[in-house]
Amino acid sequence: MRTVRRALRRGEPVFIFDSEDREGETDMVFWAPEVTPDHVAELRRTAGGLICVVIHPEHAREIRLPFLVDVYERADHPLLRATWPDDIPYDERSTFSITVNHRDTFTGVTDEDRALTVRKLAEFFTRNHEDPVREFGEEFRSPGHVHLLRPFDGLLEERRGHTELTATLLELVGLEPKVAVICEMLEPGGGALPREEAERVARERGAPFLTGEDILKAWKGGER
Structure with a gap:
């Protein structure tokens, strides 16, 4: 975990493969x-x-960040009810939340704009807030071009997707704030990049490659 912490603090990537029994994605x-x-x-x-x-549950609770499915459930709109995600093939539940742009961005989609939004999200959770929801709204607008993921409170006890694996990893390595940007690796043909190819990319970068099982074992063992 020291190697992982060092890489992340240096602005270098870490690669996480969930499992062959789930998405089978890195x-x-x-x-x-x-x-x-x-x-x-x-x-x-x-x-x-x-x-x-x-966004780690500790931070998500601070701003009352909702699961998008809960927003849909409360919305009085027939199309949202009709598209309820009750048939996800790899899991029972989704961790998608709202999308945001920082209010200092223009369209929000450029590399510069998205990087600013990501950094400002992290910065927000380093400060104390009298009214976190109001203050979050003063800094960010929704909808936007950065998708927020809200891990389940029990982390790996409740769900073992990339959202929870990433939040758990940040907890294990002791980084604050516990906020990370993630992106699935795809192959040129459009499918998920095979694990062995993702491992090759990690080796070429000299970057840590972890499986969901690696993170689960470290979490259960209290490794730091």
Whole structure:
């Protein structure tokens, strides 16, 4: 875990493969405070999936960050009810939350804009707030171009997706704030990048490659 902590603090990536029994996908992960426009460009080009920000439950509770499915459930709109995600093939529940842009961005989609939004999200959770919800709204607008992921409170006890694996890893390595940007790795043909290819990318970068089982064992063993 020291190697992982060192890499993340230096603004270097860590690669997380969930498991063959789940998505069978690898995510490229950066610690949010260190994210630059170059990192966002690398996520687009090297990873290629959806760029999202994992916000640890400790921070998510502070701003009352909802699961998007809960927002849909409360919404009085027939289309939202009709598209209820009750048939996800790899899991029973989704961790998607709202999308945001920082209010200092323009369109919000450029590498510069997304990097700013990611860094400002991390920065927000380093400060004390009298009214976290109001203050979050003063800094961010929704909808936006950065997808927020809200891990389940019990982390790996409740769900073992990349969202919980990433949040648990940040907890294990003791980084604050516990906020990270993640993106699925895709192959040129459009499918998920095979594990062995993702491992090759990690080796070429000299970056840590972890499986969900690695993180689960460290979490159960209290490793730091």
